[in-house]
Amino acid sequence: MDKKVQSRIQKLEFLLKQMDKIHLRDAADMLNVSEMTIRRDLSTNTGSVVLLGGYIVKDPQKANDNNYLIFEQETKHIAEKMQVGKLAAELVQDGDVVFFDCGSTVPFIASQINSSIKFTALCCSINSFLVLQEKPHCHVILCGGHYSRHNSFLTPIQLNTELDAICTTKAFISAAGVDVKQGVTCFNVDEAKTKHKAMVKTKQAILVFDHSKVNKVQQAYVGDLAQFDLLVCDQTLPVIFNTIKSPILTK
Template sequence: MLARQRQARILDEVRRAGGVRVSELTALLGVSDMTIRRDLDQLATEGSIQKVHGGAVLGHNVTEEPGFEAKSALAQPAKLAIATRAAQLISPGTAVAVSAGTTTWGLGRFVAEIPGLTVVTNSTTVADTISTGETKQTVILTGGVRTPSAALVGPVADATIRSLHVDQLFLGVHGMDARAGFTTPNLAEAETNRALISRAREVIVVADSSKWGTVGLADFGALSVADILITDDGLPNDARAAVSELVGELIIVSYAREESA
């Protein structure tokens, strides 16, 4: 298979699934990971895709909203490390809000084991994860219209959130950028995230380093709205410096990387 034929096949897979892993492409196309990485470099240069740790997603289209399943397959080790660290900030018996997202979904398994929590969430996947735990929890699911990223948004969700107060908000984001702030491709989700931020005493953003430099259609806050930002050690040094000046506290986590990553 010629390089351009292989790259076209890769692009088809990214468009179909919303994102792919290098390991999946090597198995699918029967070539080395170095060959796949060269193909991804070429597609990224052309703007067709965006490289992320361990794979690729569609290129920077501010209105593109990958589905939950596609996003959950990417940067899994980083997201797990971030979720593990975030859970350490939660005290038993408090009220926390957990937004929709794949990193917050990972946080849900830890939340399920912390006793006495009241959990407000606009994510059915997060609510399902928490409900499987043995520890007694009070879960308030906001209701609303479900987006491709499994977020419940709209007037019903916003009204429910604005009637509540929480100690901490754990907030997932589509993108983060020094100028654009925290963003999402979905206008309604941006409004719901603003509502969540307004009702929390402490805002904790959980976002892997691949989100840096990604800008969605709608912003829902400058980086400074985050009291704490938890990300992984893949965040470039210049980005760390920029973030450190704007957020209350930057927490960097490390994790074991796969050899193919």
């Protein structure tokens, strides 16, 4: 199979781990190709993805009962998360030791990292782990703890964890709210504690978020925008963000 076709099919397979179906038009927009190109890809593909009634779905004949649970946030702003993931994935280099935060955006980063890159991944959520363990040259370390079905997050149950023992070169930190005045926030206090520890232990703290999080504030405080070495977003940010010193990466 052509490498470009294979790459597109793999992205569709990943997206279908997050949702039940994708409209053909939306898939074309996300992959930046024509609907006809995707139709042609699927007509010659013998994998687990098929086109039914204008929607791309998992092949019913090859589906199984072990599919990963779908959370509400993972079905929102998919195209935007794909764009953020693409930008962030390009930052990962050979030899990196990378922390992957929880949150619905982070698996979109992991899925788009070039499979030839050799790196170590440290993660604290099952959804990120499931994607990273498929990378052939990725050494994955999963932080342990109490598992929450609500957000697929593992909360540490002991004082010292893997995060204390490992210094990372990069840390991808997700957010539910990004505000110039009130900083970076998320929904869960335990998540915020882990994010903060990961930021302290890394060489480069990278905030990843789509534009729907801008000017939103949630209950759990993570930190000021100035604490991040780089901001990655799918769209150009409002002018007020020019007041912060952190570099900003957009499409």
